[in-house]
Structures are given as structure tokens and as C-alpha cells.
Amino acid sequence: MNHQSLSAFIWSVADLLRGDYKQSEYGKVILPFTVLRRLDCVLEDTKAAVLAEHADKLKLGLNAEPFLLRKAGQSFCNTSPLDMKKLMGDQDHIKENLFSYLQAFSPAVRDIFERFDFYTQIDRLAKAGLLYQVAEKFAHIDLHPDTVSNSQMGLVFEELIRKFAEISNETAGEHFTPREVIRLMVNLLFIEDDEVLAKPGVVRTIYDPAAGTGGMLSVAGEYLEEHNPDARLTMFGQELNPESYAICKADMLIKGQDVANIVFGNTFSDDGHPIKKFDYMLSNPPFGVEWKKVEKEIRKEHESQGYNGRFGPGLPRVSDGSLLFLLHLISKMRQAKDGGSRFGIVLNGSPLFTGGAGSGESEIRRYVLENDLLEAIIGLPTDMFYNTGISTYVWILSNRKPEYRKGLVQLIDASGFWQKMRKSLGSKRKELSDEHIAEITRLFGQFVEAKDGKKPISRIFKTSDFGYRTITVERPQRDESGKIVLGEKGKQKGKPQPDSSLRDTENVSLSEGVETYFQREVLPHAPDAWIDHDKTKVGYEIPFNRHFYVFEPPRSLADIDADLKHCTDRILTMIAGLSG
Template sequence: MDGTQFQPIVNFIWNIADLLRDHYTKGKYRDVILPMTVIRRLDAVLEPTKVKVLQKQREDEEQGFPKRHKYLCKASGFDFYNTSHFTLKELTAHPAELKANFKNYLEGFSPNVKDILEKFKFEVQLDTLDKAGILFELVQEFCSTKVNFSISPVLNNQGKVVHQGLSNLGMGYVFEELIRKFNEENNEEAGEHFTPREVIALMAELVFRPVATQIQENSTFFIYDNACGSGGMLTESKAFVKDVLQSKAEFELYGQEINPETYALCKADMLIKGEDADNIKFGSTLSQDGFKESEEKFDFMLTNPPFGKAWGSEQEKCKADPRFSMGVTGASDGQMMFLLNMLAKMKDTPLGSRIASVHNGSALFNSDSGQVAIRSHIIQNDFLEAVIALPLDLFYNTGIPTFIWILSNRKPAHKQGKVQLIDATSYFEPMQKSLGQKRNYLTPTHISAIVQLFLEQPKSPHSVIVENDDLGYQKFSVFALKSSQELLEEEGFNALSNHQAILKRLKELESKPPKLKPTYKTPKEFLEALDLPTPKLKTKEGIEIPAPLNLFDKQEEKIPLKEDKEGYFLKEIQPFTPLSFIEAKSVKVGYEILFNQYFYTPSAQKSLAQLQEEITDTEGEIQILLSEIWA
């Protein structure tokens, strides 16, 4: 969607914030402007059916019925309503009673809207605005005829359109653009960013396009975002399958969001668009799973979880959660936990579930034990279908490298046991004007080219296919006996009761190393195989006891999973340190995705003539500097 057509209304709302200048710090403007934007939108949408709602309310009261949500929603035409006798415009007709009337107006909203306003804590702002004497002017500005918050167009007396109606997707753009601008003003953390529409379009293509023929029948599919923000990824992905793929199936949207403001915006957006707003849950996806009780599973999951963000306060609770039994990441970064949450919500159906998730480079290769365990679980179970490296500077609040992971529990036969790596870092167009740190964007041509690489898997310098085990590695500890000379220099060696026996046997072994197997369970077993005495000390009572002296140097080795570790040891280690072995219990298998290993292009080497010219120039600069010093 081209957001430029909605920029005037964004600018109009942004300029209203000037009213708050002397009464709020700049970082608090959003606490007023965002909820007022939501209230004005809901007010404008409900205005055409206001009379019908009030009439229905009177009928119910006359018949002794309580306020009945279902029937009032039917009268309003939406899943929400307002039974106050006021509209936002009518509030300005009584300036002296504005605060009290405004509270009455807010109280008239249906419970689902009240939940939204509660998360905004708007009644607190109402009191502050009234005391500051700017409440009337604020309401008046939001009701200005200069812009149109309604879905319907505004006509003049001649029936000509003065202002086009603001579509649901357009309102979604306005919401997210305002949030982006406020985040930029407040210098929010890089990990807390909003996903550009063209990135969502790419993710939707990668998730839905491969199964387009399977989602045409008359069925209902569930789409889920476990870090849904203001809901852009949910609504855009549904728009893609309905408008681009022309699917006749039904799609229900589900999400969870921890930030009260963005949760409120998302829920408001869902209400306006006729979605079931109760499917949007509030709270932390990791420690407060909103779908735990319903045990809901989802067909399609798209998300851009926070990365590089501390989550230590939730760790302990997550360790006892079955969703995360495969591993729990370190306290400094919980992004991979969101992947595990989605894997736990995959459907066991013929279609299965498909996932698209945005991550930074850390998720590919970080050695944190939890992240290693999660990567291993994903790859060993053959869930990972592809990883796409995106261009830099695509996101508003961060310029760090980002990647889209595509996962499925129903990979097509030709992709099973394999992972596709796509280098799309050069697929971008520079923006004429930066938006925050967003300096680049994906054009439809770029998106089509990336999708073609993914679907057709042609031979290309931008795409490689690797087997799952190509991404695996083995780590193990190699213990090597210290030399006789090293032991003589070791503090405490001469105090051993059997140091002479150890030294004698070690020198024999050094002069003629025996042929030994590569792997032993423990250092003690290795010493026994060498017939080398273990270090001992004699107590005052004349009893010999084991000594704490360490006879070994230890080093860590890391080799490809497909390589035979014992063959590697015999070829690369034992010839140089013959009195050494692999500790059996230390062997660990992990997986990492090293993009540079497959796509690194070395820079061109300078010619000899170029190097000589640079040296001559540098020598000349040095002579000039020296002459200035000695002058």
C-alpha cells in the first residue's frame, strides 16, 4: 500500500501535538495523541448509525432489558458501539461541562472499547488536559473539517468529494506512522521497531504463495502474530491472500502484544475492520501465553519479535513451560523463544503450519546454549525451509543486518533435509528521503525476484541449497599430557609422593609414544591406558591420597558435523600431540548458519603498481610532516 496518500492526515495529527508543548514533556505527547486518534476514528465510524444505537438502547430500557451487546452491535454495524447521547463534535457545544460530558461519552462505549481506553490510561490524561485548559482546543482540533476520519467521503453542497473516506488499511497506516514517529522522537531501542509494509509483503509471499492452491477451498484458516504490535502484519497478510491470491477461504486473525498502547491500537484496528478483537490478547507471549487455555493452533504465523532485548524477569517461569522444553536462551536476548512458541502452536494437518519470522544475525550463530539448543531442535526436526538475508537499513529504528526465517512442518519432498540460503542484501532501492534509519526499501520487482529464487531454487550467486547436516558442527575437548619439562616447572609437582615415578614413565612415553585410540571416557582412563601413575600426596599419617595437580592441558575443537572426529583427531592433532585424547562426554553437536561462508566475496587485490604508488605518497606525507616538526 502506498502510504503517501495518507501523509496529510498523519501530518495534521502530528501538528496537533503542538498544543501539548507547555504541559507535557515531548516523550509524553503520544499518551494523548494516540488515544485521541483512536477515539476520533471510532467516533467518526459510529456517527452514521448513532441514532439507531440510541433508539435500540431506549427500546431495551423500556422493555426492562439490560444493555445487550449483540443487539447494540447490530444497530451500530460494528462489533462496538457508543450509547452516550454525545458525539465528539457535540462535546464542544458545552465548553463549561466538557470534562464531565467527555467522561460520560467515554462511559458509553462498549466493553471492548473501554478495554482499549483503559490500556491507554486515557481518563488520567483527561484530568491533566482539563487542568491545563487545553481539553476544549484539543477536541476541537480533532473534529476539524480539514481532514476526514470517517470511512465515507465528505461531500460539499454540490455533491462533489471534498475529502476521500479513510479506509481501514489507510487508518492502519496512520496508526503505525504516528507510532513510528513517536518512537523515533523518543529514541526507542533498536530492537523495538515496526515492520515496513514491503517487508510484510515479502513475508506474506514466502508464507502463502507456496500453498496458494491449497487455501482456495471453502475453509477457515488462522493467522497468528505473537508480537503483533498494532496489527499491521496480521491485516496486511490477510489482505494479501484475499486481494492478491484471490483466496475464497476465510481467515481469522490472532495476536498477542505486551505494550499497552500498541495493544490498544491493534484492538481498535481489529474492531474497525470487523475482525474479532477478542482474538488479540494482552501480556507477554513468553510468560503469559494468551492462548494457553484454548490450546489454539495456527495455520500461518508471521512475526517480527523483539531482538537484543533483555527478558531475564521471565526466564524462570518459562523454564517450567512445555513450549520451551527444548531450550531457554540467555537473559539478554529472547528472540528465539518466540520461534519456540510458534513451533508449539503448529497444526498437525495435511497442510501443516508455515512460519515467517524476522531475526537479527545473532539468531544464526550465537553460541548461547539456549540458542544453540533451539537451532538444533529446528534443524534436526527439518522445520527450517529457508533463511533470507535482507538489505541493511530497511527498518525505521535499526540499521543492523536482519534475516527472514521460513519454517514449516510440511516441507515439500524436494526440500526435505535441506535448507535454502538466499542473499538478498543487494535487492533494494535507496529512498529519496530517509525515515528514521530506514534508508532503503524493497520494490515489487525486488520482492518478485526474491520470491522467484525461493520458489524455483535456480542456480544463482544469490542462492545456495545446503543439507541440514552441512549447518552442523561438533565441539569437543582434547586433553594433552603436559611435557616432563612443563611438569617440573609446575608448582607442587616435586611435593608429590610419586613424582619421580610419574616423571620416569612420562619420559619413556615421550621417547616412544604408544599407539592409542582417539577417545577415552575420562583422563583417569587415559592415564591407566598409558600405565602412568596418578598424582598422589602422602599425609602426616603416611597415607597416600590423590593430589589435585592437573597433568593435562585442555583445548576445545570445533569441526563440521559431517567430518569424522576421530579421523580428524588422528590426522590433525595426534601427530603433533601424541599423548592426547578426545574426552567422550565433552562431544556436543550444534548448528549455526554462517552466511559469509557461502556468499563472501573477497575484495579485489591491489596491483603491485598501486601499492608502490601508495607507499611513495605516504613517504612524501611523512617527509612533509617531519619538515614541519623540525622547522
């Protein structure tokens, strides 16, 4: 059964809830029950052995938990003689027995159901007379790992969350990222380290500060397991949405990860891993979400800690916190001398160019480029994400660039790499095929400039190519007779006074001298102008699309005239036919 059929089957539970629950509330019941049934199935094979071990250790007065986890073969267990199917044997006491069953789970699992506020829903279902019917429906769904793999299960959770987000008019894209985009990012993240990661027993850490349901962490783990079954990827994350956090934590539990590494809360105001550094990081933060709620804490950290905190280089405008996630990830990089770090982050177009020289956004780009942290930016097709059709970009950053990449940035235009989906999912109408992912990975891995016909698809630039100086050009005030007004006091005495209404600014590339530019571009048109050097600012922007624009000359006038004549001749013939 594929994940869409499976989620459609689980979705049928909604038929039971209709009337007693609003559509927007279905997820409060279906998500925790799905998690419960999955955990129930995962423990099924070892249930008898765990119960026997529990009874044995209780007699001896020992702390049973470490023994039980070993018997269960998981990082969690359940000591109740009940399971989902046995619960169905006592319809009259379903509520009490279900509470008892939940309380017998390990503390980490109980926390998952508390995040779902599951106990409230059980009470509500019991009062509506629906609890037994709903529990029975789930008891008959086979979610055993032999039937539904961890990867499939992750897709089931994501599909359900997407459906609930749609009917609640929420933003599904805040919860998860299309799997093929994650696979591309993971490929780009690991490609330069394939040799290191192939060594037996290698252990690496990976972190996602906006973990959602854990999809990015899971795909990274699957990649490493596929390429080196002996390697170990320890996963860390933080998530703000309680339901997504609960699913992520459940997923990590089943995968044998330490769930203490998955933290609940706001990454900006309450960093869950304040002193930790990571080998790899992946993130798809929400696009264009304002940070007004945590503005006080962020400004305080920026002003009091500067570069010792996370936000030293600058702060973007409050309406879009994307670049705050970028800075947060940079702060989590290991120092190069300790092995360094690499990370991938999905951003919309705004962080490439928003904000002039001296603005928070420009200063953040300046910090990234002047410290040679940016390896590549890959432009993805539109209509790739569930909640938006806008253009998106994958940024790859590293403080351990290979020698041949140092001082350089690669831009890859993959906007033409897509295939139409058989069925649209929200705003998502396009997807990357395996061949597209392989081709983008090859372009990145080979670090070459490339064209598709006449159109460039991979270009390489110096980091300084994206920098410029904004110069302020002044023109003199003139009195009524047209004479230049001179200053009368202090430093300005005897100097022409600027006319603010004639003031202008010019952007001059860092690769060109300011005076050379000024003499060529300004003085021929305004011989009385001068530069106020005190106002000069350095800025950085990455005009991605401009670097891939190919000029197509217009058709010749003769061709256009011939087409017009052909059209007018046809119209005249038709008119003649009507009048005849």
C-alpha cells in the same frame, strides 16, 4: 491525504499541549484521541439507526446489544446521542459529556481507552483548560473509512508511535515493522499455499506473539482478501505495551475481528493462548532484549515441563530472548497430521551462530534442523528498521514442508536488494521495492540456486551441513625429564594423564568421520594426542555470510608497482616544479 500528511496534521495538536505537557507525554493525548475520532467516524453512517433501534429494544425490555451491532455493521457500537461534533456544542460541559460518550461504547472499546489511561488525561486537559480545544481539533479531522482506508489508518498509527518513541528516546522498532518487510514475509508465508487459499470459504488462523499495533496481522489479512475475497483469516495476538495493544485492538475491532483474540501481557510469563495452535504465524520480536524479568517463570517451565512446555530444547543467554520467541512459535504449530503450520520470524544475526556446541542457542538450532523445520533464511539489507541499522534475517519454518524441500534449507542473500529512501526515518534509510519483493519471492518459490553475476544469491544445503562435533583433543602431561605421566589408580591406571594447559578443541563437520579428521589434521602435528570421546558435543550453527563470500584475487604485483611508480613520478614532478 497520505498517511504522513495526515499524521503531521494530527501532530499539530502538539502545539496546543506545549507547556502543559512534556514532549514525551504528547502521545498520551494524541493516540487515544486519534482512536476515538476513528471509531466515531466509523459509526457515523449508522448512528441514527442504532439510536432508533436502542430506543425500540429498551421499550420492549430486550437485550439490545446483538440488534445494535447488526445495525452498526460492526463488532462494536455506541448508544449515546452524542458524537465528536455534537460534543463541540456545549463547551462548558465538555468533560462530563466526553465521559458520558465514552461510557456508551461497547465494553471492548471502553477497555481500549482504559489501556490508554484516557480518563486521567481528560481530567488533566480539563484542569489545564485545554480539553475543548484539543477535542475540537480532532472533531474537524475526517477519519471516515471512505476517506482513510484501514490500511492507511494503520500507517497513521505507526507513524505517530514512531514519532512519540523518538522524542521519548524509546525503541520505535519494538512497536512495529516496516510494511514492505511484512509484505515480503506474508508473500513467503502464503506462496506455497496459494492453491488452498484460493478455495471459496476457506478459513485460516494467524498469530503474532509480539503484535505491536497489529501491522503484521493487517497486511496478512489484506493479502488474503486481495487474492481471495471469500477467504477468512482469523487473527490472534498478544502485546505487552499498553498503547500498542490498545491500537491493535481498535484496529481489529474496525476490521470485524474478535478482539478477545488479542491479549494483553507478557507472552513468556503469561501465554495468552496457552492451548491454541495456528495455521500461520508472523513475528518481529524486539532485537537483543534481555529476559531477566521473566527468567524465573521461563526456567521453571523449562525444567518442570521439558518438551511438554515451550522451552524444552534449551534456553539462550539471558541477554537475548530472540530464540525464546522462535521456540514459543514452534510450540504453537499444529501437528503435521492436522494440517501443520508455517511461520516467519525476523531475527538479528546472533541466533545464527551465537553459542558453541552444547549451549542453549546451539541446542535450539539443533532441534530446529534435526526436526527439519527450517525452510529458508533470507538475509535483508542493513538500515531497514527504524531503530537499528544492523543486519536482519527472516526465518521461514514449517512442519509441512513440500516433498522437494524435505531435508534441505535454502539461504537467500537479499542484502543487495534495496533502494534508497527519499527521506530517512530514524535508522531506516533503505527500503525494498515491489520488484525486490517479487524477486525474493520468486527465488524462494522456485527453490533454486541462483547467482547475480559471480555472486551467489540463493543456495541450498542439507540440514546436516550446519552440524558439527566439537571434539576435545588431549596431550599428555610430562615430568621434568620429559617422560609421560601415567595414572596410578582406578580406570586411569597405566594411562597417559592429560595436561590441561595443552588441551584444545576442534570442530568436525557431521559429514566427516571424527577419526578421519583427527588423523589428517591433528596427528601429523601432535603424534602423542588423543580424543577424549566423553567430552564430544554436537553443535549447530548457520554461518550465513560465509556461504555467500566470493574470493576476489588481489591485483598482480606488476599492476601495483606500475600504480606506485605513476604516483611517485607525479610527486617528483610536483616537487621539481616547486623547486624551479
